[in-house]
Amino acid sequence: MEPLSNRRKQLEKKEMTFAEKAYLPAIAQGLGITLKHFFKKKATIQYPEQTRERSEHWRGLHVLKRDEKGAERCTACGLCAVACPAEAITMTAGERKAGEEHLYREEKYAVTYEVNMLRCIFCGLCEEACPKAAIFLQDDKIAPARFERDEFIYGKDRLVEPLKTTETK
C-alpha cells in the first residue's frame, strides 16, 4: 500500500541483549530516576497558610455592584439571564416606590436575584451582557464547598455588595 505520509516506520523485534534480559541494569536506572526526584523542589502549596496565586483573568464568585451613592445598579433587565449559557441566573423585577431612591438607582429593580452556583460555569457572559455594569465576577473569591444543594443558590443577601464599599471595580 502506498504510504499516506512519510511518518511510517519499519519496526523490527530485536533480540534482547544480555543486559536487557538480566533486567537489573534497567531497575538500577529506574531507581536513579526516582532518587533524582527525591531531591527535586516540591510542587506542594501549603494550603491554609499559602494560597495559589490566581491569574488576573480568573473569574470567581459573582457580586452585584452598587453605584457611587450606594444604590443598587441592577435594573432587572434580564440580559444576564438571557446571556447565561447554563441558565444559572433567575430574577424577578419590581417597581421602585417613592422614598426608595437611595436604594435602587432606577425605577425598576430586582426584587429577587439568584445565581445557582451548581449550574454556573463562570464563563463571564453575564458580566459582558450587563448594560448597567452591575454584575461582576470577582477575581479573589471562590464559591466555597457546602453540604446541601440549596446552599449553592446565592440570593441577593449574598450577592449584593456590602454598603461600606461603594467604589466600582
Added chain:
Amino acid sequence: MESVDLLYKAIYILVIFGITLLIATYSTYFERKIAAFIQDRVGPNRAGPAGLLQPLADAGKLFFKEDFIPARSNKALFIIGPGIAMLVATMSSAVIPFGDMLLIDGHEVFLQAIEVNIGVLYVFGVVSLGVYGLMIGGWASNNKFSLLGAIRAASQNISYELAMGLSLIAILMMTGSLSLREIAAQQAGFNWNIWYQPLGFIIFLVCAFAECNRTPFDLPESEAELIGGYHTEYGSMKLGMYLFAEYINIFVASAVMSTLYFGAYNFPFMENLREAISDPVLANNVVTLVGVVAMFAKIFLFIFFFMWVRWTLPRFRYDQLMKLGWQILIPLAILNIILTGGGILLKDFLF
C-alpha cells in the same frame, strides 16, 4: 548464668523489643515521607513537628475504627490470624546480634538476645511461620478474594523460600557456621561477605522482597485484582496488626541482610579505632557502641532501599513471579553454590 547477667539480658530483650516496635511504627511515617519525596510532594507534616506524630494519629484512627467480623467467618481463626502474624514478626529479631560485646563491671554483655548456634535456621523457621498468619486470616474471612490472596501468599513464600535457602547455603559453605554471631564476627573490619557473594546477595535480596510481600512482589494484597487480598475483610486494629507485622518483617529482613552480607556491626578501620584508645575496656566498649550505630545505619539503609524500590517498580504478574522464582532464581542459586564450592576448593589448592 548469674543473676546479673540475666538482668542485663532481660533489659536488652526489652530494649530490642521496644526498638523493633518503634522502628516499625516510624517505618510507616518514613514510607509516606519517601513516597511523597519521590513523587515531588511533601508528605505528612501536620501532626506534630514535621509530622512526627503522624504514626500515633494513624494508630489512634485504627483503634477507634469499627472492629468488624464477617457473619460467616471462622471467628476464632479470624481473630488469631493477625495475632500470629504479629507474634511471629516480633520473635525473629531475637537472634540477631545488634552489636558485639560490652564490658560492664567485668561482665561480658553480648548485644544479642539469644545466642543459639542455629541462629540462621531459627530466623528462617520463624519467618516461614509468618505465612500462617496470612493464610489463616485469608481463609477465616470466608471471602474468595481473601482466600485467593492467602493462597498467593502461601505459594509465593514457599517458592521464594527455596531460592533464599539455596542462596544462603553458599554463605554457610564459606563461613562454616549457622550462628549469626559467628558469621558476624568473621566479617571483622571490612571483610564483608558481599565481596565474595554478590550473586548470592542479589538472589537473597530479591527473595527477601518476596518474603516480605513488598512491591514488586506484593501480589497477596494487590488491591487492583483482589480488592485487598488476604486482609480484605479486616478493619480497625486487626488490619493495623497485619500492616504493622509487615513493617516489622521489613526491619528483620534488613537486619538479617546486614548481618549475613554487610558485615553486621563491623565497620571499616575498626581495629585502628580500637588501638587508638589506650584503656582496653573503654576501647572495647567504644568500638562496640560505634558498631551498634553502624549496624543500625545499615538496617536503615536497607529499609530505605525497600521503600525506594516500592516507589520505583510496578507489580509483577503472578505467572512472571512464579517463573522468576522457579526458573531463574533457583538455578542461579544452585550455580552460585557450585561457584562457591569451586572457589573454596581453588583457595585450598592454591594456598
